[in-house]
Amino acid sequence: MTINKYQGKTKEEAIEKAKQELGADAVVMNVKEIKPKGILKVFKQSVFEVTAAVEEAGTYTGHRQSVVPQFKMPEAINLTADEKIEPLKYQVKSEAAAQIRKVDTDRGRAELERRLENLSNILEKQLTVGAERIKETDTAQPEADSESFRFIKMLYRTLLENEVNEKYANQILDEAEKIMHNGSSVDYILSNVYQKMILKLGQPSLIDVSGKKPRVIFFIGPTGVGKTTTIAKIASKYKLEMGMKVAFLTADTYRIAATEQLRVYANILDAPMNIIYSSEELNDAIGRVNDYDLIFVDTAGFSHRNEEQCSDMKKMLDGLDAEYDSEVYLVVSATTKYKDLLDIADIYKDIANYKIIFTKLDETTAYGNIFNIRMYSGASLSYMANGQNVPDDIEEFNTQKIVKQLLGGR
Ligand SMILES: Nc1nc2c(ncn2[C@@H]2O[C@H](COP(=O)(O)OP(=O)(O)OP(=O)(O)O)[C@@H](O)[C@H]2O)c(=O)[nH]1
Ligand SMILES: [Mg+2]
Numbered sequence: 471m472t473i474n475k476y477q478g479k480t481k482e483e484a485i486e487k488a489k490q491e492l493g494a495d496a497v498v499m500n501v502k503e504i505k506p507k508g509i510l511k512v513f514k515q516s517v518f519e520v521t522a523a524v525e526e527a528g529t530y531t532g533h534r535q536s537v538v539p540q541f542k543m544p545e546a547i548n549l550t551a552d553e554k555i556e557p558l559k560y561q562v563k564s565e566a567a568a569q570i571r572k573v574d575t576d577r578g579r580a581e582l583e584r585r586l587e588n589l590s591n592i593l594e595k596q597l598t599v600g601a602e603r604i605k606e607t608d609t610a611q612p613e614a615d616s617e618s619f620r621f622i623k624m625l626y627r628t629l630l631e632n633e634v635n636e637k638y639a640n641q642i643l644d645e646a647e648k649i650m651h652n653g654s655s656v657d658y659i660l661s662n663v664y665q666k667m668i669l670k671l672g673q674p675s676l677i678d679v680s681g682k683k684p685r686v687i688f689f690i691g692p693t694g695v696g697k698t699t700t701i702a703k704i705a706s707k708y709k710l711e712m713g714m715k716v717a718f719l720t721a722d723t724y725r726i727a728a729t730e731q732l733r734v735y736a737n738i739l740d741a742p743m744n745i746i747y748s749s750e751e752l753n754d755a756i757g758r759v760n761d762y763d764l765i766f767v768d769t770a771g772f773s774h775r776n777e778e779q780c781s782d783m784k785k786m787l788d789g790l791d792a793e794y795d796s797e798v799y800l801v802v803s804a805t806t807k808y809k810d811l812l813d814i815a816d817i818y819k820d821i822a823n824y825k826i827i828f829t830k831l832d833e834t835t836a837y838g839n840i841f842n843i844r845m846y847s848g849a850s851l852s853y854m855a856n857g858q859n860v861p862d863d864i865e866e867f868n869t870q871k872i873v874k875q876l877l878g879g880r
């Protein structure tokens with residue numbers, strides 16, 4: 471892993487510099503605003519400092535191809551096959567051990583939270599001092615009852631409590647263990663695990679507003695996950711904060727009042743809204759608003775198990791005229807069960823190459839599925855919604871915040 475700091479007048483400028491030097495796969499670990507100091511500070515502007523990293527080529531194992539075989543058991547369901555792949559060595563087995571664990575955990579948890587709050591300083595220290603890079607001569611694995619090993623176990627339990635799938639939790643901590651040596655500090659381990667997880671989640675991928683217009687943006691996904699609400703939130707941001715021209719289309723004529731729901735938002739934003747009743751009408755409808763920057767297309771939610779609706783959706787997306795640039799967002803709720811999310815990820819992959827928006831983060835405290843689905847599908851994360859308020863309850867996917875929470879932070 472290569473990790474470096476970059477400064478810019480804005481966060482975006484600093485990220486751009488990081489990408490120029492580290493490549494497009496660079497991922498932001500931390501953002502710091504450096505406020506001017508001294509007597510002339512009122513005349514100076516803040517500077518943004520971004521810590522960014524990139525995994526060395528060939529070491530990234532988080533994408534679909536490498537992980538899918540663990541989950542895909544199509545013909546014969548073989549539950550034990552799973553365990554053979556990755557022994558769950560961090561698990562504490564007996565009842566007595568569980569008791570000890572509880573006391574240990576309560577103490578450790580407060581400590582972990584404090585360390586997470588201080589994480590940017592830890593990263594900082596690691597960068598400036600070059601920290602504890604493994605010396606060739608000091609690669610002895612930590613002893614089983616050492617502080618560092620206990621700490622790794624606590625991180626493992628925390629990840630599981632937050633519903634990170636045990637395969638992924640094992641994978642992360644196995645990697646952490648590899649870089650550990652006798653005497654590794656807890657801070658070093660934490661910062662390494664944090665960095666690994668950030669790299670696995672990847673840099674969020676947002677609507678690309680730099681390309682040619684109009685850009686057609688489809689929102690697809692299961693029923694009731696918040697597609698229409700999310701469109702309203704995102705469109706508002708682009709219109710009100712960035713002054714872009716937005717238009718709406720809805721292909722949702724399935725549910726009574728669905729078109730009315732979008733029309734209300736379109737009226738508030740003073741943006742055109744058209745309804746399409748069949749996939750053949752899509753290109754004509756887009757043609758009527760092709761001088762707009764962004765065209766948001768709302769679709770009817772459907773069960774991923776309904777094959778007919780899946781194939782209708784694919785037909786519509788495939789039918790988009792090649793002259794239009796498009797993006798597809800799969801909207802899923804953070805409260806959906808793990809197994810269902812995997813099925814959704816798979817079936818929608820056949821429909822389109824999507825990016826993921828997670829909604830309803832306010833309705834759960836366990837964000838593990840966000841990590842799981844990214845690892846499973848390899849799809850980019852984009853936005854996250856955390857409430858019903860339009861337009862406020864949405865933000866760009868905040869990788870640092872989610873990783874901190876998965877590791878036990880607030
Ligand atoms: N708590 C919470 N509720 C949300 C969020 N996003 C949407 N909702 C609510 O979820 C419900 C369904 O939202 P819609 O936007 O209609 O969902 P949809 O995916 O368009 O639904 P269909 O078109 O019927 O498939 C509404 O009550 C929204 O207010 C969120 O981030 N948090
Ligand atoms: Mg809807």
